[in-house]
Amino acid sequence: MRTIRLLATASILACSPVRTALSPSTATPCTTPTTACEQWITFGSGPARSMTYSTFPLDSRNPAVTRALIMVHGANRNADHYFETATAAGFLAGALENTIIVAPRFTAGRDTAIANEVMWPEGRNSWRAGGMSPSSPTLSSFDFIDDIVRKLADKKIFPNLAKIVIAGHSAGGQLATRYEMANKVHGTPGVSISYVVANPSSYAWPVVMRPLPTGDADPATADKESLGPNGEKIHTTFTYGPFRGRPVCAFR
Numbered sequence: 001m002r003t004i005r006l007l008a009t010a011s012i013l014a015c016s017p018v019r020t021a022l023s024p025s026t027a028t029p030c031t032t033p034t035t036a037c038e039q040w041i042t043f044g045s046g047p048a049r050s051m052t053y054s055t056f057p058l059d060s061r062n063p064a065v066t067r068a069l070i071m072v073h074g075a076n077r078n079a080d081h082y083f084e085t086a087t088a089a090g091f092l093a094g095a096l097e098n099t100i101i102v103a104p105r106f107t108a109g110r111d112t113a114i115a116n117e118v119m120w121p122e123g124r125n126s127w128r129a130g131g132m133s134p135s136s137p138t139l140s141s142f143d144f145i146d147d148i149v150r151k152l153a154d155k156k157i158f159p160n161l162a163k164i165v166i167a168g169h170s171a172g173g174q175l176a177t178r179y180e181m182a183n184k185v186h187g188t189p190g191v192s193i194s195y196v197v198a199n200p201s202s203y204a205w206p207v208v209m210r211p212l213p214t215g216d217a218d219p220a221t222a223d224k225e226s227l228g229p230n231g232e233k234i235h236t237t238f239t240y241g242p243f244r245g246r247p248v249c250a251f252r
Helices: 002-015 079-092 140-151 172-183
Strands: 038-042 049-054 067-072 099-104 162-170 191-199 209-211 240-242
Touching: 038 140, 049 079, 049 240, 067 079, 067 140, 067 172, 079 099, 140 162, 140 172, 162 172, 172 191
Parallel strands: 067 099, 067 162, 162 191
Antiparallel strands: 038 049, 049 099, 209 240
């Protein structure tokens, strides 16, 4: 799985159009998930903050950077592992010098938080769904990504950055698909933002009409429908109707 994710990320970076930077950067990319690569995002006037690993500082001018990859971890919240994988992919794509790679950490559950570090929620309205922080109730997990995007789009710091990719795997994929619909920064001038959603256990369904648990969609018999000529399962007898349950996403 790690190899597949690494190659997929490398293909994202290799295929993204790059604008040549006006001048080279003197900074060397930081590629290990250690204190040296930590960057802290302070919300508002503080002291609430969250940590992300980053290959370059988020507050030092860097004209060599032309694009950014924000890589969101899965349910294990192992941002260090995802940073390692993403930077390895950046190396394979020959993109470490002109791409800033950012791997945010959503501290939650039984994780140990550092002083003033925001704790993010688990459960139904979790961090992967834009949930509000139990330790800082005015902040949602989407606010964290919003602030990272704003820093990347700051032309005083990254004057030549034109493209931001927000990618997530598994639980991170759930965040990415929901964040795409609900973030506050998509139309930020001077940058284009795209989203890569990998292997989430669920996708956001943004309309009230959806398949009802009847026919082929009946949970009791959903695995017993007929097979197509290539062995794929065919769903043909189900109906659409209004969803009457509780919403599973905390959209802003």
